Amino acid sequence: MSKKLLVRRAAVLGAGVMGAQIAAHLTNAGVDTVLFDLPAKEGPADGIVLKAIGNLAKLSPAPLASKSLAAAITPANYDTGLEQLRDCDLIIEAIAERMDWKQDLYRRIAPFVGEHAVLASNTSGLGINALAAVLPEQLRHRFCGVHFFNPPRYMHLAELIPADTTDKAVLEGLETFLTTNLGKGVVYAKDTPNFIGNRIGVFSILSVIHHTRQFGLGFDEVDAITGPLVGRPKSATYRTSDVVGLDTMAHVIKTMADTLPQDPWHKYFQSPDWLQALIAKGALGQKAGAGIFRKVGKDIMVLDLEKQDYRAADRKAADEVVGILKIKNPAEKFAKLRESQHPQAQFLWAAFRDLFHYSAYHLADIADTARDVDLAIRWGYGWSLGPFETWQAAGWKQVAQWIAEDIAAGKAMSDAPLPAWVLDGREGVHAAEGSYSPATNTLVPRSSLPVYQRQRFPDPLLGEKFDQGTTVYENDGVRMWHDGDGIAVVSFKTKMNTVSDHVLNGLQEAICIAERDFQGLVIWQQKEPFSAGADLAGALGLLQAGKVDEFDALVANFQRTSQRIKYALVPVVAAVRGLALGGGCEFQMHSARTVAHLESYIGLVEAGVGLLPAGGGLKELAVRASRAAAGGDVFAELKKTFETVAMAKVSTSAVEAKELGLLRPTDRIVFNAHELLHVAKAEARNLAEGGYRPPLPERRIQVAGDVGIATFRMLLVNMLEGRFISEYDNEIATRIATVVCGGEVDRGSLVDEAWLLNLERKHFVELAQQEKTQARIGHMLKTGKPLRN
Known part of the structure; x- marks a missing residue:
């Protein structure tokens, strides 16, 4: 131990x-x-x-x-x-x-x-x-x-x-x-200057700077081809330097120059003249409002070295190069990059070649295994593949041969030879058994420290496969599986894990199976997000085709699914990370317990697309307010959450989601996304072992009624007059107030869940038929941004 x-x-x-x-x-x-x-x-x-x-x-x-x-x-x-x-x-x-x-x-x-x-x-x-x-x-x-x-x-x-x-x-x-x-x-990392992440990451930036000049490219052009097109963040290379701070960048480069005199690439460890000039005049990047890039009004300008001034940042990736980078087969992609005469393609081949060369040459002195280098670069720089994974995917032997040829021909940044292990006939450095360690000349498996047994699916490296569990049930929307430990897991198969008819029907079926054969059920997704909400495109299609009855049935099915989660005879635990919006938020509100990763962005955002929550979300807020008021002032409790829904607020963390009333005080927060499934299963098991029973049906929910609605309307009038909301926002918010207050009934009236669900559905379907709502949905689908009409 x-x-x-x-x-x-x-x-x-x-x-x-x-x-x-x-x-x-x-x-x-x-x-x-x-x-x-x-x-x-x-x-x-x-x-x-x-x-x-x-x-x-x-x-x-x-x-x-x-x-x-x-x-x-x-x-x-x-x-x-x-x-x-x-x-x-x-x-x-x-x-x-x-x-x-x-x-x-x-x-x-x-x-x-x-x-x-x-x-x-x-x-x-x-x-x-x-x-x-x-x-x-x-x-x-x-x-x-x-x-x-x-x-x-x-x-x-x-x-x-x-x-x-x-x-x-x-x-x-x-x-x-x-x-x-x-x-x-x-x-x-070993005790060497800049350790692993910055040693390799900063070298990668230095080689990009070198090749930018060599091939005569613009900074904006280089960012266009060193970002998402090659599996790296949108901020690519130069934009990232601006964000980090050009002074910080220069400091790290100087550290490399001062502390690595024996490095065969040492002559490149210096800040170029243009970088020193920017720093001298205080243009340190994002924190100073200007750096390599700067914003003028709405336009992005970029430093042009020939003009010695800023110009519009409008140079893009060439069509030929985009075509090459879209090739699925990495071996074919790298061969085409190397053959192409286009300066952008030559630049990319050269930058990758020198990165591979540097990483292989220094692996033995900076890290124990190739795994440490790849994970450091992925986790520290946001690349989808580390340098060794990229090389191995492209065909280790062939690429190694090309690098050796370029070194011999004097094309590489350094004439340092490739280490002997690179050319020993191997196919790569990662395999199912582990990753290569130059010190022992063996493949070393992942750490066996007990903490890693909490990670059922660690971040996989190239060539690593994790057992996907035994499938119990599957349809077009979900897959239900288990590991033989009595707790079933259900995961969605839709894009962004949105909620379609198949997901709704699949969840209901999964709960039936869990009640019969398992102790509990966890709703968990292999990748973020938890769920971006209802499938808007499908819903809009039904509305535009005038199929209101089918649309109403879809909403009723959504509510039925939420209620099924709430009243399941086994605990249903929601394991949330990333976005949990709209219907995704409503599912976790109905679960027996939510286990949320710290970086969970949770919200009932329907107002943003001209709708209101109708998967039981508003009903749950009314239920919670009634419970919290315990016969006292229900309106005071509702006021806390009304603005959250009316303004379509999304939490910036799981902690804030508790403050907004979207998570319960008893819900758990987990800090490591890879441990989320482990903790959610443990919660489900604990609830089951404790003799879990679902809550009794809510038949006596105290509501704020007509007085509550009138009070909310007064608050909304002030917001409307202050121009904080549009006329249509006001209409949507009034309907939200009507539902959470239980409709036009006397203040303090007692209603049941069915009453509130019917109210939700009625207002949702009425809003959905409005032209302005359909415009909002269409705009969101097209641009990904809300429309304020």
């Missing part, structure tokens, strides 16, 4: 951008956190930290899962606060990247660090052994590097860098904590 790292309290040293955000994410995870910095020269001693905590609410994307969490972070300074370190179990140092400053701070805090505490440096590239050298003997075995990627709440990667003195049990405890509690993907 590996030793558990018990973290009751944590400290973060350094309240800069990174330190403050790490403290925020520890707080998201329910860890009591102290944030330290230097004492302020004037005002309160903790002033620097207080300012940093205040700033967290302004950052986008938001570091905190809820703004209210800022108050939970304890501010402290190094002059008066060091005593607080004594009861901290984990201390993460995140001050500026200067070896002397870090070492001075370690000497200062060492006497206050508890005998069991783990100390970690969040450095992005400084030597971990050099840092460890200044620590007292008894602390060295509890010290290592842990490199979070920015922004730490959202980036999956955390690099763990052991010092020579670090205790294995300490590393395993920290790895387990990072994985489950903070939701990270952990990769072990």
Whole structure:
């Protein structure tokens, strides 16, 4: 058994951008956190930290899962606060990247660090052994590097860098904590400058810069071909540099130049003149409003090196190159890139070739296995495949031969030879048995640390297949399967996991089977989102064909499915991550329990397409308000959630979904998306083992009635006059108010669920027949954006 790292309290040293955000994410995870910095020269001693905590609410994307969490972070300074370190179990140092400053701070805090505490440096590239050298003997075995990627709440990667003195049990405890509690993907890196992610990632950017000049391409042109077309984020290469900050970029390049003098590619480790010129005049990228790109009004401008000025960013990927990149077979695609005379194609081949060459040459010194490199780049840079996976998919032997030919012909960036293992006749570095390790010259399987047994489907690498379980039932909309553990799982098969007739009928059938043969049922999707809601295209088709009866039947079937989930004789648990909108949100509202990944964006968004929630969502809000009021003021309870629905609000986290009333206080929040299924199954099993019974039918729901509707209408008039909403928004919101208040009945009347469901359906079908609603649906399908008509 590996030793558990018990973290009751944590400290973060350094309240800069990174330190403050790490403290925020520890707080998201329910860890009591102290944030330290230097004492302020004037005002309160903790002033620097207080300012940093205040700033967290302004950052986008938001570091905190809820703004209210800022108050939970304890501010402290190094002059008066060091005593607080004594009861901290984990201390993460995140001050500026200067070896002397870090070492001075370690000497200062060492006497206050508890005998069991783990100390970690969040450095992005400084030597971990050099840092460890200044620590007292008894602390060295509890010290290592842990490199979070920015922004730490959202980036999956955390690099763990052991010092020579670090205790294995300490590393395993920290790895387990990072994985489950903070939701990270952990990769072990060797103590080399910039570790794995930035070493390979920044080299990739440097090679792109080099080849941009070599082939005479524009920055916008390069971004057009190094983004989604090659399985990388929309921000591609130069836009990413602007987002990261050109000064940060230059700093990392300088670190490589200073610390890697022996690297065969060393001559490329320098900021080009244009980058230095931009930094000199303060054009540092997104944070400064201008960098390689800048926005003028609505237009995006890009730096043009020939003109020495900005021009419209309008150079695209050439049709010939788009054609090549759309080829499904990677081997054929790479052959065509290499043959093509088009400068964009030649550029891409050259950039991939030098990336493969560099990754293979340095694999042995930076990582234990090829898996660590590929996962670091995927999780840290958002690529769909890492460099070794890309090479292997394209045909390892052939590509290796081409690289060797280019090196011999002097075309590659360096004449360093490929390592012998690359050319030993292998077909690649990843196989079912594991990934290649140059140190042992074997394939090494994934870690057997117990925490990874919680991941039924880890992030798969090329060539990895995970058993899909035994299928119990399948139709065109869903697949129901199990692992022989008594809990069945049902997953959707539609695009964006939208809800179609097949999904509705499939879910009802799956519940029947679960009641008969299983202890519980989990609704879980193999990939995000949980569900983007009802199948709008199908619904619009029925309406435009004038098939109102069929449309009404579809809505009735939706409600029937929600009720079936709620009243199933076995617990139905919804495992939510990503978007859970409209019908997706309604399904989880009716489940016995929701287990939501922290990054769950949940909302009843029907108002945005001119409709109202009619899969039982408004009915559930009325039921919850009645229950919470317990004979008191129902309207006060409804007011909390009315705006959420009328304004089609979507939570920015699972924590916020609880605050908006879309998740229940008893629902669980999970930090690692790969552990979601494990926790959801455990919840279903716990409920079943506890003798689960569904709730009794809701026959006495107290509603706000006509007085409630009138009060909501007054609020809406103010919004209408203030131009916050359109006339049509007002009509939709009034209908929402009518349903949640139980219709035109006396205040405090008691109604049942069927009454509320009928109200929902009536107003939904009436709205759906309006021209403005159909225009909104059409606009959403065409542009993906809401229409305010």
